[in-house]
Amino acid sequence: xxxxxxxxxxxxxxxxxxxxxxxxxxxxxxxxxxxxxxxxxxxxxxxxxxxxxxxxxxxxxxxxxxxxxxxxxxxxxxxxxxxxxxxxxxxxxxxxxxxxxxxxxxxxxxxxxxxxxxxxxxxxxxxxxxxxxxxxxxxxxxxxxxxxxxxxxxxxxxxxxxxxxxxxxxxxxxxxxxxxxxxxxxxxxxxxxxxxxxxxxxxxxxxxxxxxxxxxxxxxxxxxxxxxxxxxxxxxxxxxxxxxxxxxxxxxxxxxxxxxxxxxxxxxxxxxxxxxxxxxxxxxxxxxxxxxxxxxxxxxxxxxxxxxxxxxxxxxxxxxxxxxxxxxxxxxxxxxxxxxxxxxxxxxxxxxxxxxxxxxxxxxxxxxxxxxxxxxxxxxxxxxxxxxxxxxxxxxxxxxxxxxxxxxxxxxxxxxxxxxxxxxxxxxxxxxxxxxxxxxxxxxxxxxxxxxxxxxxxxxxxxxxxxxxxxxxxxxxx
Numbered sequence: 360x361x362x363x364x365x366x367x368x369x370x371x372x373x374x375x376x377x378x379x380x381x382x383x384x385x386x387x388x389x390x391x392x393x394x395x396x397x398x399x400x401x402x403x404x405x406x407x408x409x410x411x412x413x414x415x416x417x418x419x420x421x422x423x424x425x426x427x428x429x430x431x432x433x434x435x436x437x438x439x440x441x442x443x444x445x446x447x448x449x450x451x452x453x454x455x456x457x458x459x460x461x462x463x464x465x466x467x468x469x470x471x472x473x474x475x476x477x478x479x480x481x482x483x484x485x486x487x488x489x490x491x492x493x494x495x496x497x498x499x500x501x502x503x504x505x506x507x508x509x510x511x512x513x514x515x516x517x518x519x520x521x522x523x524x525x526x527x528x529x530x531x532x533x534x535x536x537x538x539x540x541x542x543x544x545x546x547x548x549x550x551x552x553x554x555x556x557x558x559x560x561x562x563x564x565x566x567x568x569x570x571x572x573x574x575x576x577x578x579x580x581x582x583x584x585x586x587x588x589x590x591x592x593x594x595x596x597x598x599x600x601x602x603x604x605x606x607x608x609x610x611x612x613x614x615x616x617x618x619x620x621x622x623x624x625x626x627x628x629x630x631x632x633x634x635x636x637x638x639x640x641x642x643x644x645x646x647x648x649x650x651x652x653x654x655x656x657x658x659x660x661x662x663x664x665x666x667x668x669x670x671x672x673x674x675x676x677x678x679x680x681x682x683x684x685x686x687x688x689x690x691x692x693x694x695x696x697x698x699x700x701x702x703x704x705x706x707x708x709x710x711x712x713x714x715x716x717x718x719x720x721x722x723x724x725x726x727x728x729x730x731x732x733x734x735x736x737x738x739x740x741x742x743x744x745x746x747x748x749x750x751x752x753x754x755x756x757x758x759x760x761x762x763x764x765x766x767x768x769x770x771x772x773x774x775x776x777x778x779x780x781x782x783x784x785x786x787x788x789x790x791x792x793x794x795x796x797x798x799x800x801x802x803x804x805x806x807x808x809x810x811x812x813x814x815x816x817x818x819x820x821x822x823x824x825x826x827x828x829x830x831x832x833x834x835x836x837x
Contacts, residue, residue, distance in 0.1 A: 361834055363387075364487040365399045366476045368469065368496035370444070373407050374458060377663075378608060378744055379493055379524045382575075385611055387442045389827040395834070398485060400476045402468075403435050403446035404453045411437065415446060419482045425474050426542040432475045434483060445483060447475045465496075466532050466561065470540040473499035474507075481513050489837055491520045495530035498565030499541060502553070505568050506544060518837045521569035523562075525741050526583050526590045527667070530561030537561070555591065566595055571837055573604040575742035576763030580605030588739055604833055607766055608742040609823035615727070615751045617817075622724035629817050632753050633810055636728065643729035647713040649686055656802050657686045658795070659730035659754070661723050661745050664693030664716075669736035669759060670700070675788035677704050680795055681711045684803070688730065690715045690722055727752040732781075732798055736791050740764050746780070747821040753813035756780035757798055759791075767821060771801065771812060779816040 369375055371384030387397035403415075420433040433448030447453075452468040459465055477500060480486060492500045501519035508514040534548050537559040547553050553564040566572055574580050582588035584597040596603060613619075617636075618628045624642035627635035637653050644651045658680070662668045673680075681687060681704070689701045689712070701714035715722060727733070733749035735758045742763035746756040750767070758764035760782045771778035783794040802809050 360396055361394065361489070362396045362485065362487040363398075363489045363491055363834065364476075364480070364485065365397065365491050365493070366473075366497040366500055367399070367401055367493035368472070369458065370399055370401050372439075373401065373411055373444075374404055376458065377524070378575075378742065381610075381744065382522075382524070382608055383493055385609070385823050386827060386830065388440055389823045390831065392441065395831075398443040398445065398487075400445045400447065400479070402453045402458075402472055403433070403448040404458055405450065406456050406458070407446075411439075418445075419479075420448070421478075421482060423475060423478050424542065425471055426539050430471055430475075432478060434479050436483075445479060447472060447479065449475070463532060463536065466530055466537065467540045469496040469530065469561070470499060470537070473497060474503055474541070476500060477503055477508055477514070486513065487517065489518045489520060489834060491522065492565055492569070493522050494524050495528055495560075495562035495565070497521075498530055498561035498563075499543070500565065501568035501570075502543060502547060502564040506547060507542070518570045519565075519568065520571045520573060520833070520837065521565040523566075523572065523574040523583070523741070526562075526574075526588070526592065529555075529563070529590065529592075531555065531558045533557075534559045560592075563592060563595065566592065566599065569602075571602050571604065571833060572596070572599060573606055573833065575605070576607045576766045577605035578765045579739075579741045579762035582739070582762060604829075605766075606826055606829045606833070607763055607821070608744060608747075609821050609826045610744055610747045610751065612751070612822040615724075615748050617728055617752050620724055620728070622721050623728035624725065625728075627728075629814055632813060632817065636753060636813075639725065639728040640730070643688070643725055644686070646725070647688065647715070649688075649713055650710050652684075652686075654684070655686045656684055656732070656799055657688060657730045658732045658734055658757075659726045660687075660689045660691065660734050661726055662691045662693075662735070664691050664697035664701075666694070667738055667740075668693075669738050669786070669791075670697045672736050672786070672788045672791050673734070674700055676792040676795075678707075679792055681708045685799065686711055686713070688713045688715070688726060690717075690719065690726060692716055692718055727754055730754045731802060732757050734795075735759070735764055736783075737761060737764060738786060743767070750779060750816040750819045750821065753817045755798070755809075755812060755816060757794055758782050759786065760784045767819075773801075773805075773808065776808070776811065777815075778812060779819060780812075
């Protein structure tokens, strides 16, 4: 029996700000319980929903030295869908309505969390073979394991894996502060370990000390070894390329299934999608106040509205996209400039653009079912889940060839009759517009080819079970 501890700052269904939470909350459920004992360790934030808080039970508490002070560490416990979850309790660190805030405060909080996550193991009676750490918030776990905890026989032989969900976020601050908050020895703050451009970097620590590194798609694993995508860590990642695995994320196929989805207007399968999918479009047009037109080409964007997502490209060509017969539906929140931009275009083209500047799980499902195409023109994209959900609903992704987008969407080839979507290579507005116009031409003029592509898209399998098999191979190798 292999024992694995997932250590992370968020996890569905308890707390989520991004795709990291989906991975941590979904993957452990997939492994065969006879072969793998997988447990999760996350902070016990005060903002966790009351329905989970009320079911937790107290296990233990103790005081832990960290830096020059002692901190209270409590452990609460809950089994969720067959997976044991330990919540590290400390009101001083984990209070408030948001789990991330001021960077310096976050760094102190997650220094504490990393050390506490290892410290609780003996007292809860769990001795994992592997600690699987996610993003910079768990970056010091491999460092502690090989330094302060190395002389304790309980931890000897424990291996660590570091997963990068997004290399942009690194947990960087000045060396003096991180040394004080973490209590780590002086010798780890050198340029071959935690030091980075005169600062200390928690993610770098994890990448240096972990036994294996993974990231969330093959292409992203290659990209981050280059200066363009490496965020200053490309040298280290390229030096460790033999330990670096790219494993694409999955989605929960029971949650995202047009045949059983109760959130969409009309369910459909691969047998009747030609007839039923369009009913979803008409109903969504009605709900959003767009002209009801079965033949309209409806493009969707479901996204955080940030620079990473390629929305500056959309801004440059939005008026060209909004030609006759096209409707454009946006759902998401983020940077003020992009929220305002989509509202502005809705003002200019009220019959063509619907800007929904909020987040709604319910509306996202309705859009996956209703739209003809889903636009994901990202500047970079470690994995991306939007395109996987779109494929599942027969909504054809239009993506830039980067990271997980390149790995999961096969561009349409009219000569071979192959492909599951449309893609463009360079980060260029003109190229994006040409790709959108090409997709329109297929939609309006070559309907049979469009239907065949939808069928191929719906037959793709990006469920978690595929990814879990690759993770199992990795665990067996470690």
